[in-house]
Amino acid sequence: MNRNLIIGSTLTAVFLLLAAASFFWTPYDIQSLDIPNKLQSPSGGNLLGTDHFGRDILSMIMMGARTSIAVALVAVGIGMAIGVPLGLLAAARHGSLLDELIMRGNDLVFAFPSLVIAILITAVFGASAVNAIIAIGIFNIPVFARLSRAAALPLWERDFILAARVCGKSPTRISIEHILPNMTNLMIVQGTIQFSLGILAEAALSYIGLGAQPPTASWGRMLADAQTLVSIAPHTALVPGFAILLMVLGLNLMGDGLRDWLDPRIRVTRA
Amino acid sequence: MIRYVLGRLISLVISLIVASIVIFAVIEVIPGDPAAFMLGVNARPDTIAALRAEMGLDQPVILRYFNWVTGMLQGDFGRSWTYKTPVADLISDRIWVSLPLAIYALFLSTIIAFPAGIYAASRRGGAGDITIMGATQLGVAIPNFWFAMILVLLFAINLRWFSAGGFPGWDNPLQAIKSLTLPAIALALPQAAILARVMRSSLLDMLGEDFIRTARAKGLSRRQALWRHAVRNALIPVLTIIGLQFSFLLAGGIIIEQIFFLPGLGRLIFQSISARDLIVVESVVMLLVFVVILVNFAVDIAYAAVDPRLRTKT
Amino acid sequence: MTLLAIKDLSLTIDDTHILHDVSLTVAHGEIVAITGESGSGKSMTALSVMGLLPHNANPSGSITLNGTDILQTSEPDLCNMRGNTMGMVFQEPMTALNPVQTIGAQVAETILIHEKTSKADAQKRAAAILERVGLKVPPSRYAHELSGGQRQRVVIAMAIALRPKLLIADEPTTALDVTTQARILDLLRDLVREFDMGLLIITHDLAVVANLADQIVVMQKGNVVEAGATAHLLAHMQHPYTRALFGASSHMVELPPTLASSPLLAVTNVARDYPMARKTPLGPRPMFRALEGITFQIDQGERIGLVGESGCGKSTLTRAILGLEDVQSGTITVDGAPVFTGKQPNLDVRRKMQVVFQDPYSSFNPRHRVDRLITEPFHLLPNPPTGTARDEAITNALRDVGLSPDDATKYIHEFSGGQRQRIAIARALIIEPALIIFDEAVSALDVSVRAQVLDLIADLCRKRPLAYLFISHDLSVVRTVTDKVMVMKAGKIVEQGETETVFTNPQHQYTQTLIAAAPKLPAITV
Secondary structure (H helix, E strand, O other), X not given: OOHHHHHHHHHHHHHHHHHHHOOOOOOOOOOOOXXXXXXXXXXXXXXXXXXOOOOEHHHHHHHHHHHHHHHHHHHHHHHHHHHHHHHHHXXXXXXXXXXXXXXXXXXXXXXXXXXXHHHHHHHHHOOOHHHHHHHHHHHHHHHHXXXXXXXXXXXXXXXXXXXXXXXXXXXXXXXXXXXXXXXXXXXXXXXXXXXXXXXXXXXXXXXXXXXXXXXXXXXXXXXXXXXXXXXXXXXXXXXXXXXXXXXXXXXXXXXXXXXXXXXXXXXXXXX | OHHHHHHHXXXXXXXHHHHHHXXXXXXXXXXXXXXXXXXXXXXXXXXXXXXXXXXXXXXXXXXXXXXHXXXXXXXXXXXXXXXXXXXXHHHHHHHHHHHHHHHHHHHHHHHHHHHHHHHHHHOOOOHHHHHHHHHHHHHHHOOHHHHHHHHHHHHHHHOOOOOOOOOOOOXXXXXXXXXXXXXXXXXXXXXXXXXXXXXXXXXXXXXXXXHHHHHHHHOOXXXXXXXXXXXXXHHHHHHHHHHHHHHHHHHHHHHHHHHOXXXXXXXXXXXXXXOOOHHHHHHHHHHHHHHHHHHHHHHHHHHHHHOHHHHHOO | OEEEEEEEEEEEEOOEEEEEEEEEEEEOOOEEEEEOOOOOOHHHHHHHHHOOOOOOEEEEEXXXXXXXXXXXXXXXXHHHHEOOOEEEEOOOOOXXXXXXXXXXXXXXXXXXXXXXXXHHHHHHHHHHHHHHOOOOOOOOOEHHHOOHHHHHXXXXXXXXXXXXXXXXXXXXXXXXXXXXXXXXXXXHHHHHHHXXXXXXXXXXXXXXXXXXXXXEEEEEOOEEEEEEEHHHHHHOOOOHHHHHHHHHHOOOOOOOOOOOOOEEEEEEEEEEEEEOOOOOOOOOOOEEEEEEEEEEEEEOOOEEEEEOOOOOOHHHHHHHHOOOOOOXXXXXXXXXXXXXXXXXXXXXXXOOEEEEOOOOOOOOOOOOEHHXXXXXXXXXXXXXXXXXXXXXXXXXXXXHOOOOHHHHHOEHHHOXXXXXXXXXXXXXXXXOOOEEEEEOOOOOOOHHHHHHHHHHHHHHHHHOOOEEEEEOOOHHHHHHHOOEEXXXXXXXXXXXXXXXXXXXXXXXXXXXXXXXXXXXXXXXXX
């Protein structure tokens, strides 16, 4: 175990626990407004203070963690579930028209930053957390497709793949039996990084109103609400900001720690 | 070399065609009747009919797509339904805020990241390396729009060094650049953190290569070998990231413009979304994607300048 | 006069002892060869002299070059010496050059670092040096445009540009073909004579050592076990390890006689083309002919060798025989049935062939245990054994290759290179194929391990009739383990016949060149 892994997984675990706890209990109900008690600084009653409607910020952070984690996790899932098979297929048919099509398709998706995809979707279907998931998820597909293809190609050159082919195994079977198990470490590490990027992207989308809609709590919208209040009640902007920062930092540290622990040669892409 | 550029050009054109089809399909085909969609449920049938006529919705889809594309090629992006002016005019006013902002941010990101990455790699494991890597770890985790809020709070509201927002126009270039500085820093620092990490790890990969050992055997010191042999080779993966970052900066700029009240494409696109002005959304998205694809093309050409292997192959 | 004197050099890296009291000397104009198997510490000795040891290395003793103790010299002073007083050539020419700089600039750099001279002058001198080392391409070329032999000449040019007093060459020809190797060794020998330079050459190839060196230093596990003048040492070997090493290098195996039998593999008039990159966009793709008019036959139980240099089409032929790729014309059949049947492999044919590859480190999926690795060919059987029958097959296969049945539950990283090749052979044998292709199967092994694996192959031949195609660039190995041999050049078989006949009386000019270029061990009484 290394230091990055310990700090990173601890931070991540704290937020996962906060999110899990919010299903059973939060200090206050975030649906009930308490206007007289608005914009309170952190105190014994409200550990992290209250917002402009008098809602308890700690409770909102817990509910918001749920949204962030759900959106980012599902988006990574979409990216992996579609991207990895595409990458494996492209590598198995290296040099074919199919390979070329998949890679060009990837390049094309990279030309649409997730924010632009979200804008397109929102313009036609309206804003929602589901749209945020789709937008971030679509953008994750080429990340995993490229990475798994790049990881699979050198494996296909290895002699043990040739040995498997001599044994009459099909490319699909070889991909599942020999290629996939040899890139799980890489996928775990990159998955962690994409998870953290998903948290950031979700926050950005809900900040500009293209993500989760009220009454669903989200860190990004808490920041949007705090924007005009930042000079009179800085804690309304600082608390959600640090929540995002710490969660993302935790995931990144965990990713780096996992890499050092599993295989220091792994190279992840971060963009 | 000519073949390489030609090949990249062909793929640039194909990308543009496919991207335009995707955008057209999402905006004009998926909603069913875009005119009815734009006007909302309470619209009167004759208003819808008027818009339908103006958008040319009676024509077949293929023809509409063709008209849209040929229009754009001639600088005609259609007429905005809400602003009642040509979209081209709306865009040309605003792109001179958004594009300079992205370029400014890219410039800042690069001049911060390169020295930081190279320094960290040359002092691997030392105090400088650990400090820089710790800072980039934070930089990677900071949401840029939150960072922008903090910058406003600190430098505009408390210290009053900069104005909290707005844009004076390019008549006064110095003031214009000053008003873009805080937004550019907010955009650039998180990207610089990523770029510095990539630069460092790419350099460290190169330092493990055989040709660095060869260079050392010639009598180059560790630092000379790094500068003369590792940096240029390390640029190849770094260029890829710079290309990707430009699209993030352009898109990220849309958000940052909101915080600093900059009259750029971001404001235009959000106002158009809430007004359901699909014609504007469609054109602005196409423009953004066009710029991104163009930048990727430039990156591909830059590869060939750095790497002679690309010039002779295909 | 002594140029380099290494005295009692010991080296630890992170508390692991790498070298123990190594001592040796090199005089002006003398060629000293350090030889030994992997892990003997030969390369670390060379890097110690250059002062290029890894950070965590801790050397002691003394290395005196031209009156200066390298171990006591500061890094800036060492930089002044490297490239100037001492130069070094490395093993892997493919990666030793900077891919984004012209070769001329890289040679000129050596001059520019050490001498105050103009860029133009340095470039002019670089061009002259490149010509001196026999490079026939202009200095404006990049490394990727050059062959391995040409690249090695560039590396040598960089190392000798300033006529250093000492040249260190670490396995300089190991990655090269025999004919290229011979030319590079000639070049090194010439340079030593011309510049009166000391040459410290590191090589595992004893034949190279015997032919080139004035002095031999034999190392084993970080110790010098024996050293002396070449002729004397070869005639009077003292240390048992030296004897074992030379014995293994010229190891011969006893093959059982082949019995007259029926044809197994028939390759008839095979041609294979590869499309290359278009010269003009949308123009026709030019074709590269990798194989042409290949015709030969392997009978049941017959052992055939295939020799040729890199790029001659050996691997293409292997893939075609294994039925992994189609050919443009001609036929390849096993027992009369074609080996290539489109997308759906014909398992009846496939199960008659297996293959053993060169690199023991890439031949196995690191995520699978040995039992799963060696039973992979069961996929070819209509009713693969299960339960105890499977366990029994695994036990037998491992025993056959001299491993323990307990090894079945281990992962591949727990085995040495030689053990891995045994496992590879076990995998090939488990379905008792009629034909095995050994694709450079012993080329990556140390000589003593190689001798054991060759013995194992001969043993297996005695136990059951086994036909194989033994592909190798090492002529001496092919000579001892085959009945017939084919010589391949540029996609064609230029000569084939009984192994002994071909070796003693080669007919084709290329075969003659090949045999002449291969370094030979002098007859030694071990």
